Amino acid sequence: MNNLIPITDIKGVGEKTAKAFEKLNIYTINDLIHYYPRDYEENISMKKISEVEINEICLIEGDVCELPQNIRKKNIVITKMKVRDETGQLYITWFRQPYMKNKFSINENVVLKGKVILKYGQLQMESPQIIRKDELLLQSTQQLLPIYPLIKELTLRNLTDFINQGLEYTKGQLKDYLPNEIKERYMLCEYNYALYQIHNPDDEFALEIAKKRLIFDEFLFFQLGLLMIKNECFVMDNQFQYKEESLVNKFLSQLPFNLTNAQTKVWEEIKGDLKGSLTMNRLVQGDVGSGKTIVAVLALLFAVENGYQGTMMAPTEVLAKQHYKSLTNLLEPLGIKVGILVGSMTKKQKLEMAAEIANGSIQIIIGTHAIIQDPIRFHNLSLVITDEQHRFGVKQREKLAGKGHHPHVLVMSATPIPRTLALIVYGDMDVSIIDELPPGRQIIKTYHVKSNYRERIYAFIEKEIELGRQCYIVCPAVEENEELEMESVIQYTDKIKKVINPSVRIEYLHGKMKAKEKNFFMESFSEGKIDILVSTTVIEVGVNVPNATIMVIENAERFGLAGLHQLRGRVGRGEHQSHCILITDSNADITKKRMKVLENNSDGFIISEYDLKLRGPGDAFGIKQHGLPEFKIGSIFENMDVLKETHILAKKINSEDDKLSSEKYKPLIELINRSFNQSISQISL
Numbered sequence: 001m002n003n004l005i006p007i008t009d010i011k012g013v014g015e016k017t018a019k020a021f022e023k024l025n026i027y028t029i030n031d032l033i034h035y036y037p038r039d040y041e042e043n044i045s046m047k048k049i050s051e052v053e054i055n056e057i058c059l060i061e062g063d064v065c066e067l068p069q070n071i072r073k074k075n076i077v078i079t080k081m082k083v084r085d086e087t088g089q090l091y092i093t094w095f096r097q098p099y100m101k102n103k104f105s106i107n108e109n110v111v112l113k114g115k116v117i118l119k120y121g122q123l124q125m126e127s128p129q130i131i132r133k134d135e136l137l138l139q140s141t142q143q144l145l146p147i148y149p150l151i152k153e154l155t156l157r158n159l160t161d162f163i164n165q166g167l168e169y170t171k172g173q174l175k176d177y178l179p180n181e182i183k184e185r186y187m188l189c190e191y192n193y194a195l196y197q198i199h200n201p202d203d204e205f206a207l208e209i210a211k212k213r214l215i216f217d218e219f220l221f222f223q224l225g226l227l228m229i230k231n232e233c234f235v236m237d238n239q240f241q242y243k244e245e246s247l248v249n250k251f252l253s254q255l256p257f258n259l260t261n262a263q264t265k266v267w268e269e270i271k272g273d274l275k276g277s278l279t280m281n282r283l284v285q286g287d288v289g290s291g292k293t294i295v296a297v298l299a300l301l302f303a304v305e306n307g308y309q310g311t312m313m314a315p316t317e318v319l320a321k322q323h324y325k326s327l328t329n330l331l332e333p334l335g336i337k338v339g340i341l342v343g344s345m346t347k348k349q350k351l352e353m354a355a356e357i358a359n360g361s362i363q364i365i366i367g368t369h370a371i372i373q374d375p376i377r378f379h380n381l382s383l384v385i386t387d388e389q390h391r392f393g394v395k396q397r398e399k400l401a402g403k404g405h406h407p408h409v410l411v412m413s414a415t416p417i418p419r420t421l422a423l424i425v426y427g428d429m430d431v432s433i434i435d436e437l438p439p440g441r442q443i444i445k446t447y448h449v450k451s452n453y454r455e456r457i458y459a460f461i462e463k464e465i466e467l468g469r470q471c472y473i474v475c476p477a478v479e480e481n482e483e484l485e486m487e488s489v490i491q492y493t494d495k496i497k498k499v500i501n502p503s504v505r506i507e508y509l510h511g512k513m514k515a516k517e518k519n520f521f522m523e524s525f526s527e528g529k530i531d532i533l534v535s536t537t538v539i540e541v542g543v544n545v546p547n548a549t550i551m552v553i554e555n556a557e558r559f560g561l562a563g564l565h566q567l568r569g570r571v572g573r574g575e576h577q578s579h580c581i582l583i584t585d586s587n588a589d590i591t592k593k594r595m596k597v598l599e600n601n602s603d604g605f606i607i608s609e610y611d612l613k614l615r616g617p618g619d620a621f622g623i624k625q626h627g628l629p630e631f632k633i634g635s636i637f638e639n640m641d642v643l644k645e646t647h648i649l650a651k652k653i654n655s656e657d658d659k660l661s662s663e664k665y666k667p668l669i670e671l672i673n674r675s676f677n678q679s680i681s682q683i684s685l
């Protein structure tokens, strides 16, 4: 059965709908039937008005027999109308939605869904959803109705219909690529059954079984894929075996501090790789402030001492500049030339820099990820370090390999996740962990307050500023929308300028600013020319301004634990006691728990353990913060057991048959090749 037929073969899907499907990355019938529901709704059957029961959520169809009226009660507007069918009449009410008044006309036929309650002796349906007739699904016998993530060009009904046609096309004849022995061992259902049930579950039980199979598949492919990437792309002979280490050792002995035990251990691991027989491919995880930079510096210096170039890439210009500054300070006294390459440089500057990189007179290159994108020629690059979150993927590696390099790769991540999880999701890398902070660090005092504390907080900030300290305020943004973010930052700044002592210098940053502007304000802040910096989360992860001692986070409930911990890590970097103030009026249980965790904990690894436990639905932002891969149906957090199971299985398969070349894996390898070609960048970047 050829399931790679274009989506336009489905009845009702023309050019226009096909275009809409492109937004969802759906091109073929195969893509379509793998577009899974995000949730399921109990199918509620239509009731006659005379049959509805108190406290029941139900669906009714009737005609509007009394137009909606707005009634004001105390401070709220209640909109009330009446609907009838051939068996009776029912009041419908909405609260604080006065505009509902103009939504209906007399005798209009409507379908409404909501809870029926008894109030003042009257049956009424409260705040119902208005169901468009064409959204009513056909199969009313089904217990669970799938809800798909939609876009505005597609109605639920259309999409459901198209998907079912797609399933019809494949007629349950898709090849089941898992060998029977695996299905038996892990008690997995057949593939076509799973696919059908995920879209049309018979009942909860069937749905669970279907989900388990599809989640298992997704995780298993991911793990096998990582292992294959590791085998094919990353396990390579070390072309740059470093030998000399007297300069590095001398540098180490002259540092104004001793490495922590954790830093020493990680440095030894890195050194072992660089001197060893295979190319390094290592992830260093360490909490904010654990001192990852110095470890990176040692590795870069080691490269230079052995006659090679090294580069360090940062996700933003602000961070690249900060690294450039500290590396120049540390290494130029040794006669080492450090260069920087970022987007805001002029063309001429870039060309000059490129020339010096090509002829080898610059030994260490700091820059944004554009370094690899641009047609830069290195003299003899042997080490690539990427800082914060960004992984150095297969694609970049291929790009460099095309230039004749197979450099060592070191990734620094400041969003720690538990080691067990790290080993699984970064299966293609070796993992080192810096699990200790340099001595003498003060604990950042963390408080969770309601917004009526604001005045007191501002007074506290003024006092700290008088003492010469500085402050960050992260202010609320409604959603991930740069326009709104900008407005919110500007408004907030205006507001506090009115209440805070006018001698206090306040500036703001937002995501719509040009890199140059951002750099300017960040630098001014870092030089102490700004007292309060208001911003959204553009305060870059990794920014180091030791004189800043207060971090205020408005609407703290919007962030996951990892995000809050990261933001808090911007302070507590110097000798002065620092404070983090989390403002939220949310009474939600999960928010309170999260705030408590932060008040009581400062260790990023422990916080990340809590983060995994205290997750609400739809916490995707948290996942992004961790830099973890996102899956279509599996959840790293909810399906950890399956993740572990597949990890063990993938390793076993890989050790027995690393190319999956035996007959029983043939369908599997075909599928992995196909899906990895599409998503390899997502997995490895």
Ligand code: ADP
Pocket (backbone or CB within 6 Å): 257, 258, 259, 260, 263, 286, 287, 288, 289, 290, 291, 292, 293, 294, 414, 438, 439, 542, 544
């Ligand atoms: P991060 O891991 O968040 O990138 P940094 O590398 O920026 O942390 O280090 C934070 C601060 O700690 C820097 O000012 C650095 O000089 C200092 N530092 C790093 N290692 C040590 C150490 N072993 N002893 C004392 N201070 C250290």
Ligand code: MG
Pocket (backbone or CB within 6 Å): 292, 293, 387, 414, 542
């Ligand atoms: Mg850092």
